[in-house]
Amino acid sequence: MPGVPVEERDRKPRVPPLPTVVRARERPDRPPVCTVCRGPAWWNGWRVVFPVVATLLAGVFERWELPLPKAKCSQCRHGFTCYPAGIYPRRQYQLDVVAWATAPVALGGTSAAETARATRAGATSVRRWVSWIAALAEPRDVVALAARIDPDSPAGTGLSSVAAAPGARRAAAAAVIVALEHLGAALVRGGLRLTMRSGLGRVLGWQHQAHGEAVLLTRPPSRLSPAMALWREAALA
Ligand SMILES: [Zn+2]
Numbered sequence: 355m356p357g358v359p360v361e362e363r364d365r366k367p368r369v370p371p372l373p374t375v376v377r378a379r380e381r382p383d384r385p386p387v388c389t390v391c392r393g394p395a396w397w398n399g400w401r402v403v404f405p406v407v408a409t410l411l412a413g414v415f416e417r418w419e420l421p422l423p424k425a426k427c428s429q430c431r432h433g434f435t436c437y438p439a440g441i442y443p444r445r446q447y448q449l450d451v452v453a454w455a456t457a458p459v460a461l462g463g464t465s466a467a468e469t470a471r472a473t474r475a476g477a478t479s480v481r482r483w484v485s486w487i488a489a490l491a492e493p494r495d496v497v498a499l500a501a502r503i504d505p506d507s508p509a510g511t512g513l514s515s516v517a518a519a520p521g522a523r524r525a526a527a528a529a530v531i532v533a534l535e536h537l538g539a540a541l542v543r544g545g546l547r548l549t550m551r552s553g554l555g556r557v558l559g560w561q562h563q564a565h566g567e568a569v570l571l572t573r574p575p576s577r578l579s580p581a582m583a584l585w586r587e588a589a590l591a
Pocket of ligand 1 (some may be wrong): 430
C-alpha cells in the first residue's frame with residue numbers, strides 16, 4: 355500500500371470490525387405508562403446505544419447504532435428508556451450473541467478465542483460469560499419450570515447426559531444452557547411472542563418483559579425466581 359507507513363499497516367486488526375447498521379428513530383405516538391407509579395409519561399428525547407446483535411444468519415453479527423426513546427413520568431418524574439422487542443437493556447453484546455459464543459465453548463469442541471473472533475468480543479469476555487451462565491440458575495429449577503408451563507415438553511430429558519467440555523465451570527454452564535433451551539422452547543410453545551431465538555435470550559427476555567428485571571453481567575446474577583411460574587399461570591388462566 356504505497357503512501358501508508360509500515361507501522362500503520364501493521365497496526366491494522368486482522369479481523370475487520372463488524373458492519374454498523376444505523377437504525378431509524380422509531381417510537382409510538384405516546385410512551386407507555388411509568389414503570390414505577392403507572393402514571394402517564396411524555397417523550398423526553400433519545401439515547402443512542404451500540405448493541406452487537408445476532409442476525410437471522412447463524413454466526414453473522416452486526417453492530418447497531420440504535421436510538422432508544424426516553425420517557426419521563428409526569429407524576430413522579432421518573433425517567434426511563436424504552437427498548438424495542440429483542441433488545442436487552444444495558445448489554446452491548448446481546449443475549450443471542452452471548453448464547454452463540456458460549457454454547458460451543460461450554461458444550462465442548464470450540465475454544466473461547468474462536469467464538470470471540472466471530473463476535474468481535476475478547477476471549478476473556480467469552481470465558482466470563484461462561485462463568486456467568488454457570489451461576490445464573492439451577493438447571494433442575496429451570497427444567498421444572500419448563501415442565502409446569504408445558505407439561506408435554508420433553509424437558510429434563512438429556513439433561514443428565516449433557517456432554518460438556520472438561521472443567522466444572524463449563525459443565526455447569528452446559529447444563530444451564532440446555533435447561534434454558536428447554537424453558538425457552540416451552541415459553542414459545544406456550545404462546546409467548548419472543549423475538550430472541552436462544553434459550554438464554556428467550557428466558558431472560560421474558561423475565562425482563564414480565565418483571566422489568568434485567569440481569570447484569572457486572573453484578574452477581576439474580577436467580578430465576580419461581581414467582582415467574584406463578585405469573586405465567588395467572589396470565590394464562
Ligand atoms: Zn411515575
